[in-house]
Amino acid sequence: MAVNFWDILAAVLLVGTGIMVVRLQNAVHAAIALIANFLVIAAVYVGLEARFVAMTQIIVYGGAIVVLFLFVIMLLSAAKANVGEDLLPGLQIPALISALGLAGVLIYALTRFQGPANPPALNGGLAQALGPLLYSPERWMYALLVVGFLLLVATVAAVVLVEPERLTRATEHPAHPAKGGEPSPKDEKEVVRR
């Protein structure tokens, strides 16, 4: 694979936005840097003959996941999206050394990979090429069903986790009364009905 100017540009953009994600002090800015990272990765996927995965990347990661992150950031800390200082200064240097060591080991392991001399073409990685693999019972169909069921379970779990009534029921006999949730009229009505 010949390396040209655009490859270098995309790699520099990827690592640069990655460093912005882990270093920016404002949580919303970090999430937006993550969107930029995802979009550049999608462009790289198109170049690597994975067009269907690139579209999925844009829709699911850039469209759904980061928007969910932004919602939660603004829900939890609308007034203080600026998270200020990171961890203790004493932890920065060990974390940096660990990350550099991890990068060295990974680069050493990955660059020793030897593929076949003339790999077959991938048909651009379009849906016509991926579909028969994804839906044939002897390849990935059962894995697809399991992943679909997992998504259903995760959706139910997310709803149950943030259900307000369950939280108030759990804090009816608290060791120390909950500081946050002021009881709303709806909650009192629930207690009376019970």
Added chain:
Amino acid sequence: MIWLITSALLFATGAYGALTRRTAILVFLSIELMLNAANLSLISFAKLTGSLDAQVVTLFVIAIAAAEVAVGLGLIVAIFRRRETTSVDDLRGLRG
């Protein structure tokens, strides 16, 4: 091959963020970065070996990441309602 090196650098960047960030949401954001680095290496392996199976696995990784984000952000919201903080320094109830 340049994409394998880039994915290694991205993975290490995400690991650095997960180690140093203090807000739980930002730790989670760094973990998403690491997941994407793994996806990038899978896609470049698909290109290097000429096999589409790695691209199918990447689709599964994306779906499972969506499920993980739903559950993880639900946990963070629930923790914030109980404790009024998501700083991982303050969540030491399991230390014993």
